[in-house]
Amino acid sequence: MGSTTSSARPTVSFGVPVYNGEAGIDAALESLRAQTFEDLEIIVSDNASTDGTEEICRSHARLDPRVRYVRNERNVGVARNFNGLFRLASGRYFKWAPHDDVVAPEFLARCVEALEADPAVAIAVPTPRLIDEAGNPDDFERRHRDSLAARGLRHIPFDAPRHLGDGRPSERFSDIVLRKVWFYELFGLMRSDLLERTGLLRLFFGSCQVLLAELVLLGTVEKVPGELIFMRYPTFKILDAKRDMALKMDPEWSGRIFFPEVQIITEWLRVVRRSHLGPAEKARCVAAVGRKVAQPDNLGKLLLPGPNNYLGLNLSRRRPARLKRR
Numbered sequence: 001m002g003s004t005t006s007s008a009r010p011t012v013s014f015g016v017p018v019y020n021g022e023a024g025i026d027a028a029l030e031s032l033r034a035q036t037f038e039d040l041e042i043i044v045s046d047n048a049s050t051d052g053t054e055e056i057c058r059s060h061a062r063l064d065p066r067v068r069y070v071r072n073e074r075n076v077g078v079a080r081n082f083n084g085l086f087r088l089a090s091g092r093y094f095k096w097a098p099h100d101d102v103v104a105p106e107f108l109a110r111c112v113e114a115l116e117a118d119p120a121v122a123i124a125v126p127t128p129r130l131i132d133e134a135g136n137p138d139d140f141e142r143r144h145r146d147s148l149a150a151r152g153l154r155h156i157p158f159d160a161p162r163h164l165g166d167g168r169p170s171e172r173f174s175d176i177v178l179r180k181v182w183f184y185e186l187f188g189l190m191r192s193d194l195l196e197r198t199g200l201l202r203l204f205f206g207s208c209q210v211l212l213a214e215l216v217l218l219g220t221v222e223k224v225p226g227e228l229i230f231m232r233y234p235t236f237k238i239l240d241a242k243r244d245m246a247l248k249m250d251p252e253w254s255g256r257i258f259f260p261e262v263q264i265i266t267e268w269l270r271v272v273r274r275s276h277l278g279p280a281e282k283a284r285c286v287a288a289v290g291r292k293v294a295q296p297d298n299l300g301k302l303l304l305p306g307p308n309n310y311l312g313l314n315l316s317r318r319r320p321a322r323l324k325r326r
Contacts, residue, residue, distance in 0.1 A: 009090050009091065009092070010039050010040050010041045010066075010090065010091045011037075011039040011040065011091055011092055011093060011112065012037070012039065012040040012041070012091045012092070012093045012094070012095070012108060012112065012189070013040070013041050013042075013043060013089030013090060013091030013093070013094045013095075013192070014032050014040060014041070014042045014043065014094075014095055014097045015043050015045070015082070015085030015086060015088070015089055015094065015095070015096050015097065016028065016029070016032070016042060016043065016044040016045070016085070016096075016097045016098075016099055017045050017047065017078070017081045017082050017085055017096065017098070017099065018044060018045070018046055018047065018049065018053055018057070018099035019046070019047040019048070019049055019053075019075065019081075019099075020049045020050060020051045020053060021049065021051075021053050021099035021100060022049075022051045022052040022053050022056060023100070023133075024099055024100030024101075024232070025044075025053055025056050025057060025099045025100070026056050026060075027102050027135075028097065028098070028099050028100060028101060028102055029042065029044070029056075029057070029060045029067065030060075030102075031102040031103050031104075031105075032097060032103065033060065033064050033066070033067070034105050035103075035105055035106075035107065035108040035109070036105050036106055036108070036109050037108040037109040037112055040066060040091065040108065041066050041068065041089070041090065041091060042060075042064075042066055042067045042068065042097075043068045043070065043085055043088050043089060044057045044060075044061075044067065044068070044069045044070065045070050045071075045072065045081050045084055045085045045088070046069065046070070046071040046072065047072050047075050047076060047077075047078075047081045048071070048072050048073065048074050048075045048076075049071075053099075054069075054071065057069045068088075070088065072084075075251055076251070077203070077247075077248065077249050077250045077251045077252070078201075078248050078249045079200075079201040079202065079203050079207065079249045079250060080203075080250075082096060082200070082201050083200045083201055086192075086195060086196075086200065089192065091192060092191070092192055092193075093111075093112065093115060093189050093190065093191060093192060094189070094190050094191075094192045094195060095111075095187065095188065095189045095190065096186065096187055097187070098187065098231070098232075100232045101128075101187070101229065101230060101231045101232060102131075102135075102229075102230045103228060103229050103230070104226075104227065104228040104229070104230075106226070106228060107126070107228040107229060108189070110124075110126070110224050110226065110228060111124040111125070111126075111188065111189035111224055111228075112124075112189065114222040114224050115189060115191065115222070118220075118222065120167075120219055120220055121191075121219055121220050121221070121222040122190060122191055122194050122215050122216065122218050122219025122220060122221065123185055123188040123189065123190050123191075123215060123216075123219070123221045123222070124188055124189045124221075124222045124224050125184070125185050125187070125188025125189065125221065125222070125223070125224060125229070126188075126223070126224040126225065126226055126227070126228040126229050127184075127223065128184050128187075128229045128230065128231040129227050129229070129230050129231070130143070130230075130231060130232070131230045131231065131232055132232070133232065135230075161175050161176075161179065161185070161221070162175060163175040164176075164185070164216060164220060164221035164223075165220050165221060165222065165223070166220070167220070168281065168284075169216070169217045169218075169275075169277055169281055169285075170277070170281045170284035170285050170288070171284075172216035172217070172220065172221070173213050173216055173217055173272070173284075173285045173288060174284070174285070174288035174291075175216070176209065176212050176213040176216055177209075177213060177268060177285075177288045177289055177291075177292050178288060178291065178292055183208050183209055183212050184231065185212055185221055186208050186211065186212050186215075187229070187231070188221070190215065191219070194215060194218045194219060195215065197218065198211055198214045198215060198218075199211070199214065199267075199271075201249075202263070202267060203249060203250040203253070204246065204249060204250070204253075204260055204263045204264075205245040205246045205248075205249050205260045206260050206261070206263070206264045207249070207263075207264070207267070209264055209268075210264060210267040210268060210271065213268055213271060214271045217271065217272075217275050217277065217285075246260065265289060265292070265293065268285075268289050269286065269289060272285040272286060272289075
């Protein structure tokens with residue numbers, strides 16, 4: 001990891017990935033700069049924005065020496081931009097801070113306290129409060145249901161995590177693997193040395209599930225009480241949402257092969273194989289992946305053509321033209 005703007009290593013690094021985020025980046029940076037725990041650095045990685053994002057970020061950097069602004073010459077995709085931020089960070093703890101989310105002033109102090117109280121904790125995170133585009137309280141289940149309905153998909157209720165604090169890695173791993181939606185723990189405060197032991201984000205849509213599963217094999221997740229983080233519901237294009245997201249993750253993706261769920265399952269198994277778990281714990285993790293695949297809705301996505309088919313088979317409309325490299 002790189003050096004910070006001062007000679008001393010900060011306790012915390014915030015990594016702020018942004019692309020055309022002028023509508024939310026100002027409030028996000030204000031909330032990070034207003035933390036009561038002040039031993040931090042804020043690194044903004046602008047993924048070649050074409051709106052007013054650059055000037056907003058540079059204005060914060062002029063006002064606060066803890067803010068560092070870097071800009072990619074071209075859009076390198078979500079995964080490379082996120083990973084690049086971590087490689088620039090120097091703090092003992094790290095958090096990816098999306099450009100349109102805000103955190104309460106006590107967020108950092110409470111999360112640092114949780115990490116320093118228990119070395120077994122890999123991630124400290126409060127349960128987020130969902131907000132809409134205007135910053136007003138919103139309902140996750142309603143937004144998720146409406147988003148799925150717009151794409152012709154069945155609503156799957158959010159499964160609240162139950163075993164992420166369990167002492168057995170297989171229980172934590174299973175909690176991530178068997179969940180359907182909203183892997184918000186990836187935006188908690190993490191131990192940098194543990195994150196460095198992972199493969200970070202892979203260059204395919206859904207790889208956040210792989211990274212989070214990899215992290216919980218290394219430590220527990222501590223639920224920090226209180227409303228301390230406010231997240232906006234992600235917006236997706238209605239048609240071919242997964243292909244759109246594949247290009248956002250990696251603009252160089254050609255579109256010739258599109259098996260996102262198969263990639264996720266393959267990486268879960270690879271993570272388990274490479275872990276330092278004993279044979280029994282590895283077997284439990286593999287069994288969890290098997291249970292995931294065997295769930296009725298997942299078997300349907302494997303066998304039946306449709307907008308969410310595992311193998312990208314959708315006979316309800318013409319096969320999309322091959323996507324060109326950008």
